Amino acid sequence: MLQIFLKMLSVTLFTSLIQSTVFSGGLGIDESIKGARKPRYLVMYGLWVTFFSVTLAVAGRFITPLLAKITPRSASQDFIAYIIILVCIYIGAAALCKYILGASKKYMNSLGFCAFNSLVLSMPVLGGTSLSKAVAAAIGAGIAYILSVLIIRGGMRHINANKYIPAFFRGTPALFIYISLVALALSGISGV
Amino acid sequence: MDRIRAILRKIRLSLFKGAFIHNPILTQAAGVFAIVVAAKSLRDGFALALTAGIILLVNEAAAALLLKRLPRWLRVAFYALIGSAVIYLAEPFILPLTSGGRVLPLGFCLLSVNALTVIRCERFACKNKLRHCIVDAFSGAVGYGAVALVTGAIRELIVYGTFFRGADAVPLIPNGALPFIAFAILGFLAAAHKAVVIKFYPKEQTNTFSMKSSDEKIVLRDPGLGNKKKHSASDDSDDYDIIDLRPAVRDIQEGEGE
Amino acid sequence: MDRGVKIRLTDKKEYISSNADTLLLSAGLLAVGFFVNGLSALYMAGICLLIGAISEYICFSLILKKKTFGDLSAFASSLLVAMLLPATAPLYIGALASAFAIWVAKLPFGDGRNTPFLPAAAGFCFVAILFPAEVFSFASGTTLLDMLAEGNSVKLNLIGFSRLMTGYYPGAIGTTVSGALAGVFLYRLVTKPKSLLPSLGFIASSAIFVLIFPRLNCDHFTGLVNELCAGSLLFTALMLINDPVTSPSKPVRAILYGFMGGTVAMLLRYFGNMYDGSVFAVLIMNCLWPALFGETVSGKVRQKKTVSKKTEGGEK
Numbered sequence: 001m002l003q004i005f006l007k008m009l010s011v012t013l014f015t016s017l018i019q020s021t022v023f024s025g026g027l028g029i030d031e032s033i034k035g036a037r038k039p040r041y042l043v044m045y046g047l048w049v050t051f052f053s054v055t056l057a058v059a060g061r062f063i064t065p066l067l068a069k070i071t072p073r074s075a076s077q078d079f080i081a082y083i084i085i086l087v088c089i090y091i092g093a094a095a096l097c098k099y100i101l102g103a104s105k106k107y108m109n110s111l112g113f114c115a116f117n118s119l120v121l122s123m124p125v126l127g128g129t130s131l132s133k134a135v136a137a138a139i140g141a142g143i144a145y146i147l148s149v150l151i152i153r154g155g156m157r158h159i160n161a162n163k164y165i166p167a168f169f170r171g172t173p174a175l176f177i178y179i180s181l182v183a184l185a186l187s188g189i190s191g192v
Numbered sequence: 193m194d195r196i197r198a199i200l201r202k203i204r205l206s207l208f209k210g211a212f213i214h215n216p217i218l219t220q221a222a223g224v225f226a227i228v229v230a231a232k233s234l235r236d237g238f239a240l241a242l243t244a245g246i247i248l249l250v251n252e253a254a255a256a257l258l259l260k261r262l263p264r265w266l267r268v269a270f271y272a273l274i275g276s277a278v279i280y281l282a283e284p285f286i287l288p289l290t291s292g293g294r295v296l297p298l299g300f301c302l303l304s305v306n307a308l309t310v311i312r313c314e315r316f317a318c319k320n321k322l323r324h325c326i327v328d329a330f331s332g333a334v335g336y337g338a339v340a341l342v343t344g345a346i347r348e349l350i351v352y353g354t355f356f357r358g359a360d361a362v363p364l365i366p367n368g369a370l371p372f373i374a375f376a377i378l379g380f381l382a383a384a385h386k387a388v389v390i391k392f393y394p395k396e397q398t399n400t401f402s403m404k405s406s407d408e409k410i411v412l413r414d415p416g417l418g419n420k421k422k423h424s425a426s427d428d429s430d431d432y433d434i435i436d437l438r439p440a441v442r443d444i445q446e447g448e449g450e
Numbered sequence: 451m452d453r454g455v456k457i458r459l460t461d462k463k464e465y466i467s468s469n470a471d472t473l474l475l476s477a478g479l480l481a482v483g484f485f486v487n488g489l490s491a492l493y494m495a496g497i498c499l500l501i502g503a504i505s506e507y508i509c510f511s512l513i514l515k516k517k518t519f520g521d522l523s524a525f526a527s528s529l530l531v532a533m534l535l536p537a538t539a540p541l542y543i544g545a546l547a548s549a550f551a552i553w554v555a556k557l558p559f560g561d562g563r564n565t566p567f568l569p570a571a572a573g574f575c576f577v578a579i580l581f582p583a584e585v586f587s588f589a590s591g592t593t594l595l596d597m598l599a600e601g602n603s604v605k606l607n608l609i610g611f612s613r614l615m616t617g618y619y620p621g622a623i624g625t626t627v628s629g630a631l632a633g634v635f636l637y638r639l640v641t642k643p644k645s646l647l648p649s650l651g652f653i654a655s656s657a658i659f660v661l662i663f664p665r666l667n668c669d670h671f672t673g674l675v676n677e678l679c680a681g682s683l684l685f686t687a688l689m690l691i692n693d694p695v696t697s698p699s700k701p702v703r704a705i706l707y708g709f710m711g712g713t714v715a716m717l718l719r720y721f722g723n724m725y726d727g728s729v730f731a732v733l734i735m736n737c738l739w740p741a742l743f744g745e746t747v748s749g750k751v752r753q754k755k756t757v758s759k760k761t762e763g764g765e766k
Contacts, residue, residue, distance in 0.1 A: 023371065023372075024370070024371060025229070025371065026224070026225050026228030026229045026371040026374070027225055027229065027302070028225065029224050029225045029228065030221070030222060030223065030224050030225055030306075030307035031307070033221050033224070034307070074280075074283055074296065075283075075295055075296040075298075075300075075301050076276070076279045076280040076283045076296055076300075076301055077280060078301075079276055079279070079280075079301040079302075079304065080276045080277065080280050083272050083273055083275075083276040083304060083305075084273070086272070087269045087272065087273060090269055091266075091269065094265055094266075098265075105264075108263075108264070108265040109264055109265060111265060112264070112265055112268030112269070112310075113268070113307075113310070115268075115269075116268055116269070116271070116272045116305040116310070117305055117307075118225045118226075118229075118302040118305055120305075121302055121304075121305050122298065122302060125298060147741075150741040150742070151737050151738070151741040153741065154737065154739075154740030154741040155566065155737070155740070157740065158566050158740060162559065162560065162564055164559070164560035164561045164563075164564055165558070165559055165560045166513075166514055166557075166558075166560050167386075167390060168383045168384075168386040168387035168390060169379075169383050169386070169557075169558045169559075169560070170386075171219075171386070172218060172219060172220075172221050172382045172386075173218075173379050173380070173382035173383035173386060173558065174379070174558050174559065175221065175379075176221070176375050176376070176378045176379030176382055177375070177376060177379035177380075177554060177558040178566065179375045180372045180373075180374075180375030180376040180378075180379060180554070181372070181554070181555060181566075181567045181572055181733070181736075181737070182737045183370070183371050183372035183375055184372040184572065184575050184576060184579065184733065185567075185575065185730060185733035185734045185736070185737055186734070187370060187372060187575075187579050188575060188578075188579070188718065188722065188724050188727050188729075188730025188731075188733065188734065189718065189722055189723075189724075189727075189730070189734070190723060365580050365581070367579050367580050367582075368580060370579065372579075376554055379554075379558065383558070
């Protein structure tokens, strides 16, 4: 049991820090930028991203062997199945929030962006070979999301407050360069 | 006849504004992941531009015709479903265009959850008529596609030193395909774009990408559960409020009025 | 509640003096590197300086219409990049690294006094990622890092110690001569002791890491000296981590910043896949520090709960 836990921990750390799915992989970068613009509820969003990642990774773990039996097999076919599963999970979570917990309109709108993003959808593919690894990788993806939002937020604050940035670099261009340099720094961990 | 000309002129103007001045990726940073993950060569960039364009067009049409009647939280799920269905149907045509040509790359499969689609549909398609949405989708697709092509071409030159040969060539600098290079290319493209807009279209220059609220504090409190009305000021803004697309539709409507 | 963030530039005099120091110390290291590596070290430094100066001219004089040559930052960054590269590397590697440092890490942020990332570190990391074979292949002989990775160490007798101090083991131009780096330490201690705070944090955390997790089959002191002298760890500690623009200015924060940097560097050395990750640790700290502690440049961000009219006027 302890061995499984330690293995999961190492995979989580690998996905969140070393693999750094968001910066070194580019997955979920749109949502991270959006999250960094309005970071107030980052923890809540991070938890939802983790929830959807974990549930989809687990479901993907069971569904992928079944999909492998379909011939001719194509990548987009698999992703239709993953999307359908994700939609079911999402509707279940949304219904719970809306009708039982009484979530506000704003909250419901945010839920959509936590569920339907490239980071969550890539989990069945990038998750790993065993169930424990898939769950650990999905948790790692959630942590990676939170970390990336914090890092991009730091960059945004710098860009926002820095009046010395040339006019044509102000805003999106400087942000892209900042993200590029962060991705470069984190590439040193994975050592590609 | 004059009226038709006026409409055509306005449509042209809207296309130019949507594709260039308010370029979805260079000004709004929407759909970045697909370019970073998938546009690794000119061929891939072309395939990506085509796929993203078709998904955007179909989704905007669906949003304008049917989906706008649904609550927003449900619409988002439909965008993803429609996107994945489009990719599935288009796969036989897209696959030969990609560099490898055997398996559809991950970046293409993930296009069904492209932020570009959600932003355009939520901010524009759900509030406008079908014909306006088609113009908007086309302009968005052209703008996005152009960036995908340029990024793909530059990355191919860096990695393979070729043009339009893609993964068939032997990589000279294999690590040149890493995301940080793509982000840097996007940064310099965005800067060049902004410089042109500042110089030639200073009136069109808008602060499309606000980062002001990044200064706000991160809280642990749940914002909306069991708390239907209480929100902070920053919550009131739209989730997809990166750019205001109303001027574009106003242009088209004014053209029709004439 | 409206929260305003304001950035104050690093003081111009302090900035120029820091660049002059870096230039002077790098020139000293280059002189030592010349004796160890021969003319190729000078060629590498020359090409880095040339491309750095051309890039600075195009970026700042032509594009931004600013006069920045006087602050010496372009020369300091270029020479730092050259010190991190092996003398045997192709010259285009140095040219690319210098150009990247100015074009990507400096130009987009407008002024060398408020860059969030250290340009020299960014330039080196860029070429280290793209051309690892060229950047990490040194002149014949086993590097100290290779020896340590295999579990071997240099005995600290007179011969071993003198080899460590005089750059006997192959490596980058400015990083192998530990004796010269000790000179850098002394110079900084005498002229600007405050600038050594991040360095001390960096070295202390690296030392603690080595003592807690020793990987060599020798006594603690020998292992410590070997680990500190290997790769570009000492160079990073004395020349990069204490850059006044990217490191915090308050003493406690500066030490903490260096301490975290050292830990990251050692983690990269032990578990990372990169041959030498010390410089990457600097870049990682550049992006982690503002994210974790809410600071941007130099720790000189002022946060106010309400933005007064005066502040807004000032920012305009």
